[in-house]
Amino acid sequence: MAVITIREALNQALREELQRDKNVFLMGEEVAAYQGAYKVTKGLLEEFGPKRVIDTPITELGFAGLGVGAAMVGLRPIVEFMTWNFSILATDQIINSAAKMLYMSGGQFKIPMVFRGPGGSAFQVSSQHSQALESWYAYFPGLKVVMPSTPADAKGLLKSAIRDDDPVIFIEQERMYGQKGEVPDDEDFLIPLGVADVKRAGTDATIVARSLMVPLALKAAEELEKQGVSCEVIDPRTIRPLDIGTIIKSVKKTNRVVVAEESHPFCGVAGEISAEINERAFDYLDAPVRRVSGADVPMPYAKNLENLAIPGVEQIIAAVREVAYL
Amino acid sequence: MATEVMMPKLSPTMDEGQISRWLKKEGDRVSMGEPLAEIDTDKATMEMQALTDGVLRKILIKEGESAPLGQLIAIIGEPDEDISSLESKAQAPSPAKTEAIAAPEATPAPEATKEETASAPPATATAASAPAANQPEGNGRQGEVTESSTSGRLIVSPLAARMAAEAGIDLRSLSGTGPGGRIIKRDVEAAMSEKGSTATAAPESKLRAVQPLQAAAVSGASAFRDEPLSVIRKTIANRLITSLGPVPHFFLTTEIEMDRAVEMRLSIKALDPDLKISINDIIIKVAAAALLQHPQVNASFQAKAVRFYEHADIGVAVAIEDGLITPVVRSADQKSLSAIAGEVRDLAERARARKLLPDEYTGASFSISNLGMFGIDEFTAIINPPEGAILAVGAVTAKPVVREDQVVVRQIMRVTMSCDHRIIDGATGAKFLQTFKKILENPLYLVV
Numbered sequence: 001m002a003v004i005t006i007r008e009a010l011n012q013a014l015r016e017e018l019q020r021d022k023n024v025f026l027m028g029e030e031v032a033a034y035q036g037a038y039k040v041t042k043g044l045l046e047e048f049g050p051k052r053v054i055d056t057p058i059t060e061l062g063f064a065g066l067g068v069g070a071a072m073v074g075l076r077p078i079v080e081f082m083t084w085n086f087s088i089l090a091t092d093q094i095i096n097s098a099a100k101m102l103y104m105s106g107g108q109f110k111i112p113m114v115f116r117g118p119g120g121s122a123f124q125v126s127s128q129h130s131q132a133l134e135s136w137y138a139y140f141p142g143l144k145v146v147m148p149s150t151p152a153d154a155k156g157l158l159k160s161a162i163r164d165d166d167p168v169i170f171i172e173q174e175r176m177y178g179q180k181g182e183v184p185d186d187e188d189f190l191i192p193l194g195v196a197d198v199k200r201a202g203t204d205a206t207i208v209a210r211s212l213m214v215p216l217a218l219k220a221a222e223e224l225e226k227q228g229v230s231c232e233v234i235d236p237r238t239i240r241p242l243d244i245g246t247i248i249k250s251v252k253k254t255n256r257v258v259v260a261e262e263s264h265p266f267c268g269v270a271g272e273i274s275a276e277i278n279e280r281a282f283d284y285l286d287a288p289v290r291r292v293s294g295a296d297v298p299m300p301y302a303k304n305l306e307n308l309a310i311p312g313v314e315q316i317i318a319a320v321r322e323v324a325y326l
Numbered sequence: 327m328a329t330e331v332m333m334p335k336l337s338p339t340m341d342e343g344q345i346s347r348w349l350k351k352e353g354d355r356v357s358m359g360e361p362l363a364e365i366d367t368d369k370a371t372m373e374m375q376a377l378t379d380g381v382l383r384k385i386l387i388k389e390g391e392s393a394p395l396g397q398l399i400a401i402i403g404e405p406d407e408d409i410s411s412l413e414s415k416a417q418a419p420s421p422a423k424t425e426a427i428a429a430p431e432a433t434p435a436p437e438a439t440k441e442e443t444a445s446a447p448p449a450t451a452t453a454a455s456a457p458a459a460n461q462p463e464g465n466g467r468q469g470e471v472t473e474s475s476t477s478g479r480l481i482v483s484p485l486a487a488r489m490a491a492e493a494g495i496d497l498r499s500l501s502g503t504g505p506g507g508r509i510i511k512r513d514v515e516a517a518m519s520e521k522g523s524t525a526t527a528a529p530e531s532k533l534r535a536v537q538p539l540q541a542a543a544v545s546g547a548s549a550f551r552d553e554p555l556s557v558i559r560k561t562i563a564n565r566l567i568t569s570l571g572p573v574p575h576f577f578l579t580t581e582i583e584m585d586r587a588v589e590m591r592l593s594i595k596a597l598d599p600d601l602k603i604s605i606n607d608i609i610i611k612v613a614a615a616a617l618l619q620h621p622q623v624n625a626s627f628q629a630k631a632v633r634f635y636e637h638a639d640i641g642v643a644v645a646i647e648d649g650l651i652t653p654v655v656r657s658a659d660q661k662s663l664s665a666i667a668g669e670v671r672d673l674a675e676r677a678r679a680r681k682l683l684p685d686e687y688t689g690a691s692f693s694i695s696n697l698g699m700f701g702i703d704e705f706t707a708i709i710n711p712p713e714g715a716i717l718a719v720g721a722v723t724a725k726p727v728v729r730e731d732q733v734v735v736r737q738i739m740r741v742t743m744s745c746d747h748r749i750i751d752g753a754t755g756a757k758f759l760q761t762f763k764k765i766l767e768n769p770l771y772l773v774v
Binding site: 282283325 | 359483484485486487488503504505510511512
């Protein structure tokens with residue numbers, strides 16, 4: 001197995017799927033000639049030409065709509081948003097067209113497309129460019145939402161997302177593109193959507209973490225192990241459909257849960273997971289489910305404040321100690 | 327919003343508490359879970375934790391003063407918040423409030439119910455634990471609760487409630503160690519093991535059958551389970567070590583008639599001259615058998631728990647050239663006398679040759695030190711931490727004793743057990759020694 005970055009893993013997934021299916025094409029701002037604002041689409045214009053790797057103007061609503069139309073007539077578009085912050089302009093096409101087309105056409109038009117790009121906090125890009133929007137998109141029936149945390153997951157999940165017949169929101173973490181990890185070389189390496197991954201097994205508390213929070217949760221678990229607390233770390237990987245079964249199984253074993261996320265707490269995914277646990281495993285809880293979320297403020301620009309707004313290892317450790325009554 | 331800090335129920339039987347020491351001054355910022363004051367209850371001095379974040383605005387009960395359960399003793403709020411209404415409430419306690427608190431004490435009825443539910447079957451126990459008061463009371467983080475069990479309503483984690491119902495434990499008999507007195511998993515687990523041990527300890531004089539001699543494969547140190555330290559254990563531990571160093575010893579001495587043990591040893595020798603069993607081997611075997619019947623003694627004090635061992639791993643003090651070492655006979659409760667004898671000999675020889683591996687001389691659950699061969703009648707030994715106790719064994723000597731009003735000669739041996747008072751109390755140690763003596767005076771118990 002090769003050790004590569006998340007950036008390279010995504011690039012491999014795109015290349016392999018473009019090679020595999022001629023109906024797949026890629027479109028977005030700076031994806032072709034500039035090879036991607038984050039170089040995820042490096043080399044793809046050269047290999048597949050300007051008909052399949054297309055630079056768009058700065059018109060998110062326009063090219064998202066173009067993608068939906070292309071999907072309706074049988075193509076499999078991959079639409080890159082330079083960051084998910086800019087998808088806010090395209091929400092009418094994503095939510096009103098892509099998510100609802102299959103339902104409103106009585107099953108006549110499926111929308112096999114992927115919207116992808118970096119999301120979440122970056123490094124000092126301030127309030128408008130540091131948003132974790134997964135709870136927005138996961139809210140709507142008709143959309144699938146995927147958030148990988150390792151290179152292998154990134155590759156296997158993106159390939160599955162491209163082959164999926166429903167619109168998939170694929171959120172890459174902007175800080176994590178350079179993260180390295182082992183990735184199987186197999187061209188048919190797929191990770192099914194809707195399957196959580198137990199990143200670490202444990203017995204005393206469950207930490208549910210996604211995206212940027214996964215490496216932090218693993219670090220917290222390592223530290224807690226030294227303090228005598230064995231933590232299970234679960235990465236749902238797909239936010240919708242959510243693999244609640246794996247989480248509940250873990251809760252029944254550990255009786256204590258912390259859900260870590262970098263997004264705002266109010267109406268967030270952690271709140272949803274907490275409600276699911278409450279409904280399905282109430283009698284197994286020894287402590288209230290504890291959320292560790294980003295600060296409930298627009299992301300500050302100042303570096304010290306930005307650091308305070310994003311949950312860190314210490315907060316996760318403190319929350320686990322709290323639910324374990326230590 | 328300002329939060330009222332009430333006198334909490336810190337022991338199951340307290341009805342008032344005395345402020346021993348405030349750990350925060352007025353104006354200090356406090357965060358949830360931080361110790362606020364030390365309170366003397368009828369049982370011990372307990373830490374009271376803040377149940378909310380904020381600033382300690384007002385202390386209403388001074389150090390040395392007492393307050394009944396549920397009385398307002400302090401106010402936590404924002405630095406600039408108006409707390410005058412709460413303050414005036416404190417000065418003129420509302421009659422309704424006082425009455426509400428006094429009620430369970432004054433009326434005998436609720437007490438009777440308590441008695442009933444204590445022995446009630448699971449279903450009743452759960453019913454009894456249903457909310458009694460109708461005031462809204464959560465146990466959230468932002469000061470939704472300022473009093474806990476003081477209002478009579480139990481706060482229980484869902485898991486603890488289910489476990490208690492399944493085990494038939496009355497939640498009202500438990501005191502919660504979670505925030506706000508919440509009864510949590512570990513409290514129910516502690517009650518379950520207590521229930522288990524009192525149930526088996528009840529018929530005092532009957533001895534449990536000694537473990538079968540065919541040893542299951544013994545590998546490594548004994549398995550154990552950790553039970554979180556109870557509040558009283560913690561207090562006993564803290565107080566005693568300030569008096570007598572980190573391991574507070576106390577000593578129990580008893581005189582044991584060894585005639586039958588000596589006779590047994592001779593009979594075994596007569597059966598098979600190759601079987602070289604010493605009195606000390608018999609003592610090891612008997613101690614192991616007695617330890618299994620007294621799990622509190624086969625235990626060690628850990629930072630946050632009492633560790634109970636499943637088997638008796640007995641350390642045997644061996645004098646070596648410039649010191650001593652205690653090789654360990656693992657799971658002595660499962661081994662035959664001859665196996666123990668062989669093992670002790672081998673370990674002692676290798677100890678003198680300094681050939682023991684670290685795991686052969688560490689991790690015992692109990693130790694025995696015998697100076698009988700030096701003609702010592704009795705002595706006290708120092709506990710080898712973290713073990714809970716050590717038995718100092720003196721020489722077996724013929725002595726005149728009174729039996730049935732007659733002076734007769736008996737083989738007498740004196741033993742002194744040093745106990746770690748943090749986990750073993752006088753009575754606990756004495757009961758163990760009673761069993762030990764009983765078996766050693768009648769070694770047939772080893773085979774019945």
